[in-house]
Amino acid sequence: MTDKTKRFPLTLSSLVDKKSSADQNKRSVATPQTATTNVAWENSRSTPRNAAGAAPTALASKPMSRPMQTASHVERSGSMVSDGVRKAMVDRIARQGVSDAKVLAAMEAVPRHMFMEPGLSSQAYIDASLPIGHHQTISQPYIVARMIEIMRDNQQGGVLHRVLEIGTGCGYQAAVLSLVAKEVYSIERIKPLHELARSNLRPLRIANIRLHYGDGMLGLPQVAPFDGIILAAAGLEVPQALLDQMTIGGRLVAPVGARHQVLQLIQRTSKFDWTSTTLEDCHFVPLRAGTV
Numbered sequence: 162m163t164d165k166t167k168r169f170p171l172t173l174s175s176l177v178d179k180k181s182s183a184d185q186n187k188r189s190v191a192t193p194q195t196a197t198t199n200v201a202w203e204n205s206r207s208t209p210r211n212a213a214g215a216a217p218t219a220l221a222s223k224p225m226s227r228p229m230q231t232a233s234h235v236e237r238s239g240s241m242v243s244d245g246v247r248k249a250m251v252d253r254i255a256r257q258g259v260s261d262a263k264v265l266a267a268m269e270a271v272p273r274h275m276f277m278e279p280g281l282s283s284q285a286y287i288d289a290s291l292p293i294g295h296h297q298t299i300s301q302p303y304i305v306a307r308m309i310e311i312m313r314d315n316q317q318g319g320v321l322h323r324v325l326e327i328g329t330g331c332g333y334q335a336a337v338l339s340l341v342a343k344e345v346y347s348i349e350r351i352k353p354l355h356e357l358a359r360s361n362l363r364p365l366r367i368a369n370i371r372l373h374y375g376d377g378m379l380g381l382p383q384v385a386p387f388d389g390i391i392l393a394a395a396g397l398e399v400p401q402a403l404l405d406q407m408t409i410g411g412r413l414v415a416p417v418g419a420r421h422q423v424l425q426l427i428q429r430t431s432k433f434d435w436t437s438t439t440l441e442d443c444h445f446v447p448l449r450a451g452t453v
């Protein structure tokens with residue numbers, strides 16, 4: 162596996178220390194994309210890193226504002242996607258049954274349209290998976306939120322220290338995960354998608370994501386154990402290597418199956434024991450071995 166982490170963590174640079182509290186108080190004012198919203202994004206991002214225990218409340222109770230965008234991405238998306246559209250997406254996800262406030266806040270914070278090809282960005286907030294090239298898709302917003310909610314429902318009140326995502330794709334779910342976990346590791350087996358995720362994530366300056374190019378079925382033994390693992394691609398079974406890389410008490414959420422797939426939650430209960438719970442039906446691209 163090639164470790165491509167050298168360019169991470171990305172710098173928080175200009176966003177961190179130049180904003181006054183007066184700027185932050187303007188958060189609720191509806192404006193075009195401004196540094197104010199960048200501050201809101203940055204605030205939401207930095208909270209979990211500083212105080213793991215307090216993070217869920219802190220983030221969930223904040224009115225989530227539009228996260229950072231850059232001029233180039235606004236241009237790329239063709240038009241500014243309003244907060245309202247993303248809020249409507251989150252409201253829909255909540256109606257579909259996701260109730261974890263921290264997950265909903267994270268979904269509201271991440272600019273999903275920035276992970277799409279320009280021609281598709283107008284559809285970024287519909288509840289569907291959409292193509293990202295190489296016969297792969299960005300996952301449906303509901304299932305992204307649902308899987309993270311399931312992973313967070315742990316004995317630690319939702320605190321997650323280190324999580325692993327198999328199937329970075331365009332990097333969207335990794336960005337959402339970065340708001341609910343201290344450290345996010347994500348593996349992609351298709352090199353151009355790994356590079357795409359890197360360029361999609363770069364302008365967001367997310368310091369706690371590490372992208373790896375490699376076969377996610379092998380996990381990342383050099384970094385393990387993980388207290389949460391999410392598979393964004395469906396295998397006939399969950400690879401043993403991933404089970405072995407869970408902490409005791411850790412939770413793994415994965416689509417399992419071929420034509421008919423179900424979401425499975427696997428919990429590690431001791432060094433040698435795991436329990437498995439079958440949840441709802443789902444539909445994901447296949448988990449494949451090796452790299453391309």
Ligand code: SAH
Pocket residue numbers: 297298299300301327328329330331332333334335348349350351354375376377378393394446447448449450451
């Ligand atoms: N997480 C993405 C979803 C990407 S689709 C999102 O935010 O929307 C699933 C991805 O899993 C594809 O990019 C596919 O190439 C990748 N994948 C499939 N098998 C894999 C494997 N063994 N290791 C790493 N990535 C894999």
